[in-house]
Amino acid sequence: MPLEVQGTFVSQKISKIRWIAEDYVETKCFFTGSWDDDQNSIKVWTLESPHEEEEVEYPRQLSEYLVNGDVTQIKFTEKNKIAVSLSNGDVKVLEVSLYDKQFPLKEVFHWEKLHNYGAEQCSCTSLDTLEGDIATIGEDGNVNILSGRRGEVMHSIKGADSCSLHSICFIKHTEVITGNVRGHMKIWDVRSTNNKPSAAFLLAGDELAATCIIHHPTQPHIILAGSESGALAVWDLRMNSFPTSLVNAHSAGVSEMQFHPENPHKLLTCSVSGELWEWNMEAMTKSSKGPDGQVMWMPLQDKKSMMVNSLIPALHKSINSLHCDKGRILCGADNEAVYLIKNFKY
Incomplete structure (x- = not known):
């Protein structure tokens, strides 16, 4: 079946979009978080067909949770x-009803002004989660490790960076990697008390921000930024503390990346340039074995070997967020629309 792309105007710039997973059926519900509005919100939507005989599904809003500031991560x-995470420095944990998605979102925990310049507020720019733990970063250059189960701050690294932090990723429970506005990457051991990074390196030579970081789903020592x-x-x-390969990809900043949950060779990326791409990452692993017999990620000698497909015609505005579930991809953009892509082959 050919790829189907369907856009729906939702009259909010979408900063984040996430499927709500269901156990035994194909999920129809998802979250969106907005930004740059007078009153931003997190909404729960469901996909439904207006007429039973039609196969086209449109998002219908089920509930809305109002927030102060822009939604920076979900x-x-x-x-x-x-x-x-919110641009006023707050972090919240919210719960959606397992049985009735129309039920309004419930606040479980709220850390007010977790990131700040003393009395002045500053943005909590991003966060990452791992099995109930939450790692947050902000414009204040601080890193916080929170317990999403107990609602407490377990560890803080004050002054982790002298400038605004943009991206964070858990490598394992005890380690996170951060990227700042100048492309400096640092690895932190969250058990350490000396607030010094265990490793530091540059993303590339041009001092541009690291906008997002993820690790490979089956090989957590492989990091992508x-x-x-x-x-x-x-x-x-x-192996080493500098990138083994740097691929000039999108024509503007990468806004979000996700490996397909069921096929770790498929990588999806979206960009400020309005592009949504699918990458075949098999080309990046060459057949040579490392010292411990594991497959090595080699430098890309031949850039032509990368298989990249564009999934939708380029938009004139930034695509800020994407999320994939089996053969369907959601993405949210600055043109105030949500796009559903069906029949994605993975």
Whole structure:
């Protein structure tokens, strides 16, 4: 079946979009978080057909949770709980009803002005979650590790960076990696008390922000970072502290990346340039074995070997967020629309 793309105007700029996973059926519900509005919100939507005989599904709003400031990140802490970071420095954990998605979102925890310049507020720019733990970063250059189960701040790294932090990713429970506005990457051991990074390196030579960081789903030592220039950097933490390959990808900053949950060779990226791409990452692993017999990620000698497909015609506005579930991809953009892509082959 050919790829189907369907856009729906939702009259809000969408900063984040996330499917709500269901166990035994294809999910129809998702979250959106908005930004740059007089009153931003997190909404729960469902996909439904207006007429039974039609196959076209449109989003219908089920509930709305109002927030102060822009939504900067949404990540799941449990199946029905999300951690949300906001541009006023707050972090919240919200719960969606497992049985009735029309029921308004319930606030479980709220850390007020977690990121701040003393009395002045500053943005909590992003967060990452791992099995109930939450790692947050902000314009204040601080890193916080929160418990999404107990609602407490377990560890803070004050002054982790002298400038605004843009991206964070859990490598494992005890380690996070951060990227700042100048492309400086640092790895932190959250058990350490000396507030010094265990490793530091540059994303690339051009001092551009690291806009997003993820790790490979089956090989957590493989880290990918998206840059403000649109480049994609890949490196192996077992080998060296600088990227093994840097691919000039999008024509503007990478806004979000996700490996397909069921096929780790498929990577999806979206960009400020309005592009949504699918990458075949098999080309990046060459057949040579490392010292411990594992497959090595080699430098890209031949950039032509990368298989990249564009999934939708380029928009004139930024695509800020994407989320994939089996053969369907959602993305949210600055043109105040939500796009559903069906029949994606994975």
